[in-house]
């Protein structure tokens with residue numbers, strides 16, 4: 001109906017003075033679903049100015065009161081799970097049930113964060129000078145954790161709500177102000193989520209949500225001198241941001257090519273179930289999705305047969321109908337996935353199913369006998385297409401894992417726990433899962449990537465700590 005969703009600044013919902021909007025295309029219908037404000041640089045300045053002021057007061061609010069407000073958000077988010085989930089269905093084609101799960105998981109995360117915050121932020125340390133050579137017991141050092149200032153949060157389209165609150169809640173409990181730049185696909189879900197913070201009654205300007213074109217406000221935001229920390233999840237844009245950002249702490253998660261190493265003694269039914277869950281849930285659009293299977297030759301045919309039988313049972317269609325496989329986020333993304341499949345096909349890959357695509361909807365596809373010269377062996381399709389490489393030795397699998405530009409997670413399947421530990425030790429990734437598919441959650445676990453997969457470590461506790469700085473006060477005794 002032409003309505004343009006307002007952005008959130010200084011505790012109010014506003015229309016941008018640009019008079020322009022950004023269209024959000026529904027991946028399923030490929031028609032405009034929503035419109036959001038195309039904010040200007042001037043409006044970014046305003047948001048950051050008020051964030052700076054609000055933060056100073058917020059840092060003085062007792063920790064238990066900050067926690068209380070966050071607990072309120074949890075309740076409000078859950079009360080509003082259906083309207084928020086509906087946006088996720090329309091904007092990013094997330095299957096209906098998963099969309100609701102994302103909102104509930106986000107509420108839980110906010111509450112956990114409040115509880116964790118009151119514990120870890122209350123603790124500091126106390127040191128005496130006499131342990132360092134030449135010193136008497138004449139200096140007492142008290143160390144506490146102080147907020148960084150204004151945190152800029154940039155989450156991706158695949159979890160516009162959950163990966164936003166995983167940045168917002170730690171920032172706020174630690175005494176920071178927060179500016180959210182949501183992804184265009186997912187912006188309306190994010191605005192609804194921010195409304196829950198508004199309803200909880202946070203002070204004006206402490207949290208804001210600015211929408212718009214990356215080309216106009218992207219660099220302006222990330223290079224802005226008023227931003228004291230950036231927490232980003234997404235694609236290669238993160239590499240650009242890290243090059244341009246100032247001397248501020250960065251937390252980044254930029255994708256993965258998670259391997260699944262399968263040994264001869266593995267429980268193949270368990271592996272197949274995890275490959276389906278890990279490789280195809282949300283149509284493979286997760287950084288932690290299984291993105292390449294490295295299976296020992298002797299069990300490869302059995303495993304491929306089991307996986308194929310399960311692929312045949314996956315439902316394909318609309319997110320409203322809660323299908324397993326739903327349209328991928330955009331036409332650009334579908335074209336890229338198709339390009340990777342065609343490259344492999346041309347180089348002689350075994351197509352376990354026929355390649356089928358209607359608009360942005362791509363049918364699940366397993367590619368067997370993938371070789372290292374095929375792009376799909378290394379690139380991240382972010383779609384329901386999974387390559388299988390048959391390996392002759394475990395070393396070959398580890399080499400493939402460590403040869404990737406990415407190093408997010410990986411998994412290994414075997415009944416021999418000693419072998420699993422040795423392989424885990426040799427895999428250069430942020431996390432190794434033994435006998436289960438990669439996953440970020442539970443959300444208090446540390447979550448980090450090596451190489452191009454990221455900077456720093458996430459998870460609730462790590463993020464709270466990352467969004468603070470140590471402050472020392474030294475008492476010099478006479």
Ligand code: G3P
Pocket residue numbers: 158159285286287288438439440441
């Ligand atoms: O793709 C984003 C990444 O954080 C994945 O999260 O929960 O699907 O493992 P999860």
